[in-house]
Amino acid sequence: MKNRLKVYRAMFNLTQEELAKKLGVSRQTIIAIEKGKYDPSLKLAFKITRLFGVKIEDIFIYDGKE
Amino acid sequence: MLKILNMNESTVKKLNVLITAMVGVAIGLSIAQGNYLITLIVVIAGLATIRFISNKARTKGIVLEDERLELTTIKASDKTFRVVTVVLVTFGFVLKALNNVLGDTLLYIGCLMLIVYLVFYRYYASKLGGV
Numbered sequence: 001m002k003n004r005l006k007v008y009r010a011m012f013n014l015t016q017e018e019l020a021k022k023l024g025v026s027r028q029t030i031i032a033i034e035k036g037k038y039d040p041s042l043k044l045a046f047k048i049t050r051l052f053g054v055k056i057e058d059i060f061i062y063d064g065k066e
Numbered sequence: 067m068l069k070i071l072n073m074n075e076s077t078v079k080k081l082n083v084l085i086t087a088m089v090g091v092a093i094g095l096s097i098a099q100g101n102y103l104i105t106l107i108v109v110i111a112g113l114a115t116i117r118f119i120s121n122k123a124r125t126k127g128i129v130l131e132d133e134r135l136e137l138t139t140i141k142a143s144d145k146t147f148r149v150v151t152v153v154l155v156t157f158g159f160v161l162k163a164l165n166n167v168l169g170d171t172l173l174y175i176g177c178l179m180l181i182v183y184l185v186f187y188r189y190y191a192s193k194l195g196g197v
């Protein structure tokens with residue numbers, strides 16, 4: 001699954017640390033999501049999209065792999 | 067001590083590694099000396115210290131565990147279970163073929179692990195909406 005988390009984080013001028021704190025996860029998790037190594041749970045995905053005030057498909061793009 | 071340290075995620079992880087290493091060394095030394103009471107005390111003291119530090123970290127809003135770490139733990143546990151079971155059963159059969167009593171013990175442990183796995187599997191399958 002591809003995502004545009006890094007883009008949105010930059011748009012909102014947030015560091016990985018700040019975003020992690022807002023979402024209640026570790027900075028490593030944010031890094032892993034941005035690198036596409038880890039697909040977040042539905043709960044975390046909703047938390048992310050609500051934080052940025054966008055729809056889930058604006059950030060997460062399902063490419064049919066896995 | 068924790069007030070002196072500028073505690074962040076990295077500090078907590080380093081402290082936990084340091085405590086685990088110290089506990090490991092202490093256990094090794096106490097077992098070598100045949101003093102199992104010290105082993106028990108060291109393990110309990112180590113666990114209590116790690117728990118204390120983790121609680122302090124949580125109150126400061128430091129995230130030590132999240133869903134990614136949970137998934138990592140699940141995957142690591144699953145692989146560990148599979149590898150250990152296969153190794154136990156394989157060695158068990160080899161030793162049994164060589165008429166070694168230890169073979170039976172290993173096979174029994176393998177069976178016990180499978181039974182425990184099945185019990186937990188059924189529990190979680192039921193908890194997560196399965197039959």
